[in-house]
Amino acid sequence: MIRVQREDFDVGAEIARIKARRSDIGAIVTFTGTVRDRDGAVAAMTLEHYPGMTEAELARVEAEACARFALQASLIVHRYGTLEPGDNIVLVATASEHREAAFEAARFLMDYLKTRAPFWKREDGPSGARWVEAEARDEAATARWSKEPAAKQP
Amino acid sequence: MRLLYFAWVKEKAGIAAEEVAPPDGVATVAELIDWLKGRGPEFAHAFARAEVIRAAIDQRHVRHDAPIAGAREIAFFPPVTGG
Numbered sequence: 109m110i111r112v113q114r115e116d117f118d119v120g121a122e123i124a125r126i127k128a129r130r131s132d133i134g135a136i137v138t139f140t141g142t143v144r145d146r147d148g149a150v151a152a153m154t155l156e157h158y159p160g161m162t163e164a165e166l167a168r169v170e171a172e173a174c175a176r177f178a179l180q181a182s183l184i185v186h187r188y189g190t191l192e193p194g195d196n197i198v199l200v201a202t203a204s205e206h207r208e209a210a211f212e213a214a215r216f217l218m219d220y221l222k223t224r225a226p227f228w229k230r231e232d233g234p235s236g237a238r239w240v241e242a243e244a245r246d247e248a249a250t251a252r253w254s255k256e257p258a259a260k261q262p
Numbered sequence: 263m264r265l266l267y268f269a270w271v272k273e274k275a276g277i278a279a280e281e282v283a284p285p286d287g288v289a290t291v292a293e294l295i296d297w298l299k300g301r302g303p304e305f306a307h308a309f310a311r312a313e314v315i316r317a318a319i320d321q322r323h324v325r326h327d328a329p330i331a332g333a334r335e336i337a338f339f340p341p342v343t344g345g
Contacts, residue, residue, distance in 0.1 A: 141345055155344065156269055158337060161321035186344060198345055218345060224323065226337075227344025228269035239270045242341030 109182070110166040112157065114189040117199050126181045126203050133180050137210040139200045139218055145193035149233045155188045155197065158226035162186070169220040177213040179204050184217060186225065219249040263330070265298075267308070268339035271315060274308035284330075291317045292326040294336065309338075316341055 119138055127133060143153045166184050173182060181203040191197065198221070202213040229240040266279050288297045292312070299309045309315060317324050318337040330336060 157344070158266070158268055158318070158321075158339070161318055161337065164321050165323075222345040223342065225344045226268070226318070226339060226342050228340060229343045230269070239340065240343045242343050246345075 110163060110170055110184045110186075112159075112162050112166070112186050112188065114187065116187070116196055117185045119199060119201075122183060122185070122199060122201055126183065126201060130180075132205070133203045134205045135207040135210040136201060136203045137207070137214040138202075139198075139214050140196055141198040141218075143191045143193050143195045143197060149235070150193055150231045151234070152190055152192055152232045153195075153197075154190045154230045154232065156228045156230065157186075157188045161226050165225050166221060169217060169224055172220065173202070173213045173217050176216065177202075177204070177209040179209060179213050182213065182217070184221065186221070186227065188227065216253055219246070219253060222246045223250040263333050264335045266335065266337040268337065270340055271308050271338050274304060276304045289329055289331065290326065291319070291324060291328050291330060291336070294330055295326070295338075314341065315339070 119140060123136055123138065126136060166186065170182055170184055173179065179202055183199065183201040185199040187197055200214050200217045202210040202217065204210040223246050231238050231240060263282060264279065265282055267275050267277060272278050284294060284297050288294050295309050295312050295315070298305045315338055317326065319328060319330065319333045320335055
């Protein structure tokens with residue numbers, strides 16, 4: 109499942125929802141990305157996105173993860189709008205029978221959404237506003253997955 | 263076709279969305295960018311570093327050599343920085 113929203117999310121509540129009414133899950137991995145201040149340089153961060161494509165791209169990334177890993181459930185929640193240091197930005201949760209698939213899939217989802225999901229961060233601080241630049245290491249992290257076999261791992 | 267601009271491409275171009283009808287001969291994303299650059303100083307500025315600008319056709323990422331025939335919506339934006 110994917111959600112794009114302005115509101116905050118509650119990681120505990122999301123885990124409870126994933127587990128509700130089922131007993132076949134043995135492992136849940138969550139990743140939460142938050143707004144990081146850089147020595148007082150970031151007073152606020154605004155996330156712009158491309159409504160429509162954002163949902164489509166996150167759904168494609170999630171479908172790819174489900175095809176690669178033996179997942180019983182997955183969730184991507186990504187916020188947009190203006191946030192402050194310490195605020196949540198993104199949640200990825202993956203559930204599987206055993207921990208390996210959940211760990212790997214969570215990493216895969218984050219690597220892919222970093223380079224595919226159409227969001228742009230603008231930082232506002234004492235010296236004005238600046239658009240955050242994409243990092244080459246994020247592209248490298250995504251490229252790493254294309255070299256690995258797509259076979260499902262237990 | 264409808265064009266959309268995001269983040270600093272939108273700020274530099276000074277516009278978020280518009281309807282355009284490019285002339286015949288504008289067949290690819292790269293040719294569309296070249297045509298847009300000729301429409302005024304704002305667009306020349308926004309697309310000055312064309313090689314770093316990413317594009318999507320009908321909400322899917324495409325390369326600059328992608329054909330634009332039949333496209334309903336084309337978006338231009340900087341490399342994404344979500345997550």
